[in-house]
Amino acid sequence: MLNIKKALVPKAANQKHRDYIFQKKIYNFTIIFSQFFVLFALLVLWEWAARVGIINTFLTSQPTKVWNTILTLYENSTLFYHIRITILETGVSFILGTIIGTLIATILWWWKFLNKVMDPYLIILNSLPKVALGPLFIIIFGLGFKSIIAMALAISVISTTIIVLSGFTNVDNNYLKLVKTFGASKYTTFTKIILPASIPTIASALRVSLSLSWVGVVVGEFLTGRAGLGYLAIYGGQTYQMDLVITSVVLLAICSAISYQILVFAEKKIQKRYS
């Protein structure tokens, strides 16, 4: 027992500390184990229920079928094609959404009067269910890529603007007083203080913007996609291939979770530097 501990915890200040670290490690291991166990149990339960016939696989598919669908897509070499399309669309709308949102926020910060005038409209636009506007986008932006991006932007830009603007206005007033004693212009104040001081807020706006971009792209592909995971889902539904629907949902979940994690990681680095 002692040797196992020593092997697992080579570095420790003393025996008590080793016990402590050992317990921590066991605890962490139990957590990770449980996480995998939950996943595994769900999959097994699903598969079992499907095989025994408790659930109708035509409706809910089953893990092995989903896996086979993924393999088939891979062999068709369409798997990464669809994933790439959706990621590309999401990436473009995410970046555009963040830039546009920050720009609008900048304008509203600069021109307070406009800010006040636009205030109720921002609230209305924010609470407007943008999904209902789908057909309008097709009219304005035509079919395909542009409409999808427009849908995603419609969904993400206002939220981004509101968060970034609140970041701008919440910058500690004392910083503004400080640069005022140096005789700073509005432009200098913005570039030297407001913008860098808001980077943590902008970083957290990114999270919202990212998840809304995913939603927007999926809705956009429902509307007028020719490829991508959202298209796969709606095509699967149209042709009664629930396997395909579930597969694309699973793939979407994986992609968006990964992108989210990357963002959180980047955000932590930024937060560390900027606050």
Added chain:
Amino acid sequence: MLNIKKALVPKAANQKHRDYIFQKKIYNFTIIFSQFFVLFALLVLWEWAARVGIINTFLTSQPTKVWNTILTLYENSTLFYHIRITILETGVSFILGTIIGTLIATILWWWKFLNKVMDPYLIILNSLPKVALGPLFIIIFGLGFKSIIAMALAISVISTTIIVLSGFTNVDNNYLKLVKTFGASKYTTFTKIILPASIPTIASALRVSLSLSWVGVVVGEFLTGRAGLGYLAIYGGQTYQMDLVITSVVLLAICSAISYQILVFAEKKIQKRYS
């Protein structure tokens, strides 16, 4: 001039103060005026462009047509019927969503191990574009009310949980230390400190929950509504009646903006008491 000022600003400490208040009032009036003006100008422009034929009213409708549609709906006595249905659904999912979210957050706060195990799943669920799950809800909850509520909950519960849980865990540790010196149990700590101290966070979670409930109900009605503003929008879309689509979008925007304002008002009251 002086008399006008006196009439408009009856109470002021002295002449300078009166000038100051007068200017403030003028400024505020200008803002409100501009807000109405923007609205009015947009409507006039829209109507004009439609009449002159710059835009195709089949695609974009026009203000007078929207107004007529509202009147027609009112005369059919279906206007308030649809509004009522949507508000009812939103209300139910908002209340349920908040309760369920808070309950889950409570469980996760209480049982830290579960919290850690569920952590990655919460992230995945949160970043999953729930719109894609629509067909699954129909299978599980059937057509109509239950599926709509399920859709709205799917969209709002995880966010609510995450915000409320972060509220719970961000309660000032010193409060916990304080009740620990009184020998408080976990239950007492939760009811006397954690829960009331998180009320401001919960209140701000409500805002997110509300706007997600609106989105969820609209998406749900798209999916399987028989009535309600979301139904009107999709029905209008399927039957190429853009007037109806725009009308329902406008009504939705108004309803959700009003509900949002009510919430913000209530929130301010709460914030005042609890922080």
Added chain:
Amino acid sequence: GCKENDVESMPKVRVSEVIHSVFYAPQYVALHKGYFEDEGLDVELAIAWGADRGAAALLSNSADIALFGPEAAVYIAREQTDTKLVGFAQLTQKDGSFFLAREPMPEFEWTDVKGKTIIGGRPGGVPQMVQEYVLYHNDVVPHHDVEIIQNIDLGATAQAFENDVGDFVQLFEPGASIVENTGSGHVVASFGEAGGDIPYTVYHATDSYIEENPDIIQKFTNAIYRAQIWVDNHSAEEIAEVIQPSFAETDYDILVSSVERYKKQDTWSKDPILRKESLDKLQEICIFSEELDKKVPYEEIVKTKFAEEAVKSINID
């Protein structure tokens, strides 16, 4: 004659329709003229917004009876065998969509579309398959002689056409009437006429439900048959008047013109019997579009017993 109805315990029947459309006029007639009530049924209508979801509603037992095209039952019979969806009463016997061009073309020939662009429906959907079938049998090879846009949501095809996308568009009512009203499109052909008789929309239930509730199915079929008779014997205006409550949001004139158009081309079945020839034709169309490899036996997905019984017991007055 009608059976006695028991007002105390009217069985509740959850019926789901694919979309909410004038295309299903007899159903609304049955509803508003009280035929379901007469039969002693408490019908609750829900909208599935898609045939796939209508089928899913049956399979997941969230609807008792669902109205959709039998192709869904065919696909499901192909995919799995434990639960079968069985069609027992046919509502429409023709495709309900129309073909619109930008200019009036009184001398329209299908070959006129060669080299042009058509806004179609989603791949795998029946309207799209019928379109391809009709084109092919009129010497136009789909996707080869003509470009077909398929990635537009059903709710946005008319708008896209209005917005100068494509040369032709396939539209259902009231879309066709509305687009004609704006003057930017003109109906040049009807897929109902061109495609011939196919079982376009049919009431389905699971085989187990039919087995357990033959009474309900019979009563339901009776009500539908009575409505079909009524519709056949009345003018478009009269029909529009009756179904208006279900289409409160639609302009009355548009409603009349839509009904008129459907009526003129015999869209609605005269009786609820789903005949073998027409199902075969539908399956051929599916096979043609490569969505199906071989036909599913007629008996497996159709039961005409109730429809025949209805036709026998109800006299045309």
Added chain:
Amino acid sequence: MAKVKIKNASVNYMGIKGITEAVKNINLNVNKGEFISIVGPSGCGKSTLLSLIAGLVKHTDGVVENTFLRSGYMFQQDLLLPWRTVFDNTILGLEVSKKSTEENKRYAEQLLMSMGLEDFINFYPSELSGGMRQRVALARTLVLKPDLLLLDEPFSALDYQTRLNMQQEVSLKLRTEGKTVILVTHDISEAIAMTDKVVILTKRPGQIIKTINIELKCQLEEPRSRRRASNFGKYFNEIWEVLDNA
């Protein structure tokens, strides 16, 4: 007889990356009625030492005995719950430890009155000044009738004037009630003005470097007159030098 006896006690905090030695080799006795203060650089383990005496943390080595019946804590922040009135805040400890009897509630009222808060009983904390809030915090502590009071920089969040006044008030109150007090502070003059014995800790790991008994030449045992004592400055410099070289 010493009621708190600490012998060679150390406290280590465990962490994955290593052990933090917070305090080390502490030897300290506290008798009934004593007023002791602990000063030392920030992060040297002063709060840890208080927690050790209160039994909130466990010692890693040595012996710790505390035979006081009940100890009451007072923190730097007042930690009043903003959603409770002054009175409800005062009886929080009673509620939590299930002692909110009528009698105890009356005692809470008396305490508040004795601190000049009778008009504010139904006010909310946000309606009070900093000094009043800290007084409510003291009442909340005293209502549980502790015989040992552990004060962890109780006045450092107050502004200067209020701080001086609160030192005066609290000191008088606790001395008349015959409590035993251990006060942690950064403020050397506060330590001298309020307590009779100053324990000076080194940087972390905190060890007792020197204990100074304060014997001021003043008429009254209250901070205000103690500050006027002619040997106040001498003690100040003595402690300052020890701290500066610690």
Added chain:
Amino acid sequence: MAKVKIKNASVNYMGIKGITEAVKNINLNVNKGEFISIVGPSGCGKSTLLSLIAGLVKHTDGVVENTFLRSGYMFQQDLLLPWRTVFDNTILGLEVSKKSTEENKRYAEQLLMSMGLEDFINFYPSELSGGMRQRVALARTLVLKPDLLLLDEPFSALDYQTRLNMQQEVSLKLRTEGKTVILVTHDISEAIAMTDKVVILTKRPGQIIKTINIELKCQLEEPRSRRRASNFGKYFNEIWEVLDNA
């Protein structure tokens, strides 16, 4: 010759609900090289008075003249920008006022070195202790070569020991450079230890109630030895009493 001359000056803040009289009837002259402190209850308008002198707020009545070339401000918080290094923080004022010449940058480096920060020039503020951060804030102010320094409770956010050390350092630095200083503080002993004249304000609206010239019996003009002066306690009590009755 007085370089700052304030005669019967008042400052009112306008609000929709009413006027806030911040300071009223202020008469104050400041000569070159003087070290003056302003004490008063919180919210009495001390910061307003500093802003008035710096020209950041306008007086409602009276006359305000300031013939110093340039005044430098130092605040309670250090207000270092967390995303800039120590050096970049120091030259913030230079950058903003478009004076970041090579020469001035060298001067910034020299200043940092003279404050013992040479090893931390490329560190980020989060890597520094509170005292070091406040030193950087001082360097940032001094690099613009102000002849008048306005210090608004510059040390009150620091812990006690650091505060005493900073008083010492800053006082020495500013006296050797021959600056003029106006220090706002709550801390009476800080005022006595650092400045030669203490101006006491009443509650809001702040009016000057008394001005006390400090003449300490000590060898060196530095806070540490000033604190040891035998008449330190006398001044403390005098100011305390004025404040307490204000």
